[in-house]
Amino acid sequence: MGDKRKDYISWDEYFMGIATLSGMRSKDPNTQVGACIVSQDNKILSMGYNGLPRGCSDDEFPWNRDGEDNKYFYTTHSELNAILNYRGGSLDNAKLYVTLFPCNECAKAIIQAGIKTVVYDCDKYADTASVIASKRMLNAAGVRYYKYERTGRTITIEL
Ligand SMILES: [Zn+2]
Numbered sequence: 001m002g003d004k005r006k007d008y009i010s011w012d013e014y015f016m017g018i019a020t021l022s023g024m025r026s027k028d029p030n031t032q033v034g035a036c037i038v039s040q041d042n043k044i045l046s047m048g049y050n051g052l053p054r055g056c057s058d059d060e061f062p063w064n065r066d067g068e069d070n071k072y073f074y075t076t077h078s079e080l081n082a083i084l085n086y087r088g089g090s091l092d093n094a095k096l097y098v099t100l101f102p103c104n105e106c107a108k109a110i111i112q113a114g115i116k117t118v119v120y121d122c123d124k125y126a127d128t129a130s131v132i133a134s135k136r137m138l139n140a141a142g143v144r145y146y147k148y149e150r151t152g153r154t155i156t157i158e159l
C-alpha cells in the first residue's frame with residue numbers, strides 16, 4: 001500500500017486561496033477583497049468579491065474614492081456579496097474566510113446570517129472606528145474570529 005501525498009493543501013489554505021482568487025475578480029482599482037463561506041463540514045457554500053450590484057455597469061459607475069459621486073455609494077463588500085449570493089437556505093454556523101477584516105456593515109450581515117466563525121487575513125484597518133465597531137458587535141454576538149496563519153506556500157496556477 002502506497003503512502004498518501006504529504007504536500008496537499010490544508011482546508012485553511014484551500015478556502016483562503018479561494019477567497020483570494022475571488023478577490024481577483026474585483027474591478028476596484030484600489031481594493032480587492034474576496035470572501036468564501038463554508039459549512040461546518042468544509043463544503044463551499046458561497047463566494048463573493050467587492051463590486052457593483054447586478055445591472056450596474058462596471059464601465060458606467062464611478063470607482064473613485066472621493067468627490068461627490070464615488071464608489072462608496074454603489075459597491076457591495078465581498079462578505080455581503082457572498083452572503084447574498086447564497087441561495088441554498090441557512091448559513092447558520094457557517095464559517096467565513098475573507099482577505100480583509102470585515103467592516104461594521106458586513107459584521108451586521110455576518111451576525112444576522114448566523115455565521116459563527118470569521119477567518120481573516122489582513123487587518124490593516126484595525127484602528128478605524130468601523131473595524132472597532134465591527135469587533136465590538138462580533139464579540140457581543142459570540143462570533144469567533146481569528147487571523148489566518150500564512151504558511152508561506154506559493155501556488156502558481158497556469159490559466
Ligand atoms: Zn464590509
